[in-house]
Amino acid sequence: MSSHSLEALQSRYGDRWRWFAVATVMLGTMATVLSATIVNVALPDIMSEFGIRQGKAHWLATGFIAAMTTTMLTTGWLLDHFGIRKTLASAMLLFSIISVAGGFSQTPEMLIAARIAQGAVAGLMQPMAMYLVFRIFPRERRGQAMGIYGMGVILAPALGPTLGGVLVDQLDWRFVMFAPAPVTLLGVFMVWKFLPRPVAPLLSYPFDLRGLVLLALTIVCSLDALNRLQAPAGNGLWIGAGLMGAVTTLVLFVRRERRVKHPLLQVRLLRRPSFLFANIGAVALGLALFGSTYLIPLFVQSALGFSATKAGLLMLPAGIVLGMVFPIAGRLADRRSPRGLIITGMALFALSAVLFALSDMTLGFAWLALWAVIGRIGLGFMLPALSTAALNPLEPHELGYGSGTINFTRQLGGAYGINLVALTLEYGEHAGSLPTIGAFHTAWWLVAGFVLLALWPVWRIRP
Template identity: 30%
Template structure:
């Protein structure tokens, strides 16, 4: 075991992971759960379509922007402490969302909720890589991947039930008791770990936040505003500041907010890119599917949510099994299979989501999406971070999750713009929703090309070099 890795028993490591995954589940659930409540936001809060889009977009914006910083914060102040702070912010802002008397209030509360999510997210991956030995990380990431896939997919299902039975407010209120449980369990089960970073470069923090804010806001609002000159200026500013940020990191060496050495690891670079492509699709497809089923075919929110049950079940069943396999197989095998399923599902969605075709045909791509999610999340994550030094794991987790969230923001913006273009061009709403998913097909081709270039990782078998825990010592 790496001398800087935290030694815990295997039982304690799995308990710690379970505690962290409760919060991680909530974070990802809240990315997709609001899609199903779109009609209720419009009728009960008087929200316009643009405001409804911002209920999702503002969460993604405030989730994505700080991730480079919050990943390194875990190294500096301890992953357990930083996670707990983020959970408090997330839980209180969830309560504020449920109490929102207007859509403007809801948008502000969602921004704070996104900040809490950004503080928590990198800590989960960092803890996995610090408390699990190398040959067990695939299995641990399998559990993490199961949670990621289930949360993202079960959002519309759970949201549909809550909206239909007790009201849209409860898609946020439900986070409060779960958040309290997570706070208690993390306090009890997650060990305090040594700090990995001596300091944090505040100049880099400011540059990274301004750069990410400019880029993500421009990407989100460019399609909505038809790309005016000031949006292009904002995009250029963001790109220039990214160059400035990279130069700052090269001068900081090991204490950089993002040590550039992590990108010399081929699998990390490919994995970060491919997960952004995956997130583009997962974040972008839910809203058109919900509109297709509810407004195109007259299903209720609850009925539309239940159409996605096979996707959630298959993803949850596959992910732990696939995670264990990723400790033994060439990572390309599982990741290529996952992206192939996702690509086939997206093509099928474009074909069946059109006027004159029964909505029951959507079950075919739903099943393929379930397999795709189950085969992508855990192998991609385990492969990306497995061979990085422990001292760089916090920063790498921040970068990995940043690329994942940028993918989500881009997916929401691009597919959202395609939806509005389809409706404006007088297409039937069913056909417009299907055509809006063509960009998902394109990005999945790129993701598939990336994971096909993964390098094989030799895994040490657990019976050849056993790792001693304190109890065994």
């Protein structure tokens, strides 16, 4: 019997091995989400050192999420061909190397390239956690497990700005690139210790490379067009070409995925109403999570004059409260209709965004921290319920592609959410090179509106 078969792990650790496995994949998730958000508090310092405007600097966040979104749909193929142990360990090791190399970047282009490479590897890692949870836990305990695992998804962006602020103020912005490496290196060790070898035989079928290229072109063309819209003078031809290219490649991608035998995106899964509506909710979750995490540090530093450390500390109470809410939300997801939990979470987050939109220069630190707490409680209710609503109806052999798809849609919402927020800020009023508080208010109203629009499809999820 292999020392890392399911039977051997259960014999060695008892029922605890499932939680060791969850802790292992949570490290990968925390590292990826930490990397996606920790850079936000360093943006003013990076802009100052390299002499770049917000329109270029936001690619440090958008490029990461766009790359992560593009590679997420490869998860099903990788798991079928190599199993979770080899794939996750290799991805964690590569992520560590890229993070350290990115910290030594000498130009903004090198730093953006490192962030894009980080995102591409992160996209391989993140769906594997959800896949593992739904494979090793029985149906009636999946919500609880997602509640524990989800702490890594939500706590990382809550605590990331706090850590980033301390690193920026006490050391240097480059340490925000170095920070995830120790986490993923520890993860490599834990993968080989706690994750099982593949139970089912590994499969062999061709990878949908053409589909991946078409998807990447769609995302890159559309995001490039949105980026150029921030400075439209002289860019009209490029903007039009980018939008046309995005629409064309999207149509070609959907046609291919419907016809190819082994598609990158299992379109047939989206024909199931609960799975489809949960994925629409995941788009709103991604926009809320990444849009607000990008916006809050920039808002309080640029418009309210906070230091990087104070901007990071603003998110600390939200992270602590979320740590208490998430396991409760996970247990509720096992016992109650996911629809009600998701709608409650959306309403709370929308309330938080509206409160930020009404905030002015006189509002104190404690009130702003409270607005952040309300929003994070809302996100805490959304994630476990969206996962159980989407994946519980699926068969075991569909979980790899299902987890990749819902992670993809969540990150897609994040990628476009950050771009829309950045576009709104760029078109708003500026004082020098920085957006005014009025521009930030408009961005907050935009985020609240998009989240509320998703209430209708979420309402159609079956209880």
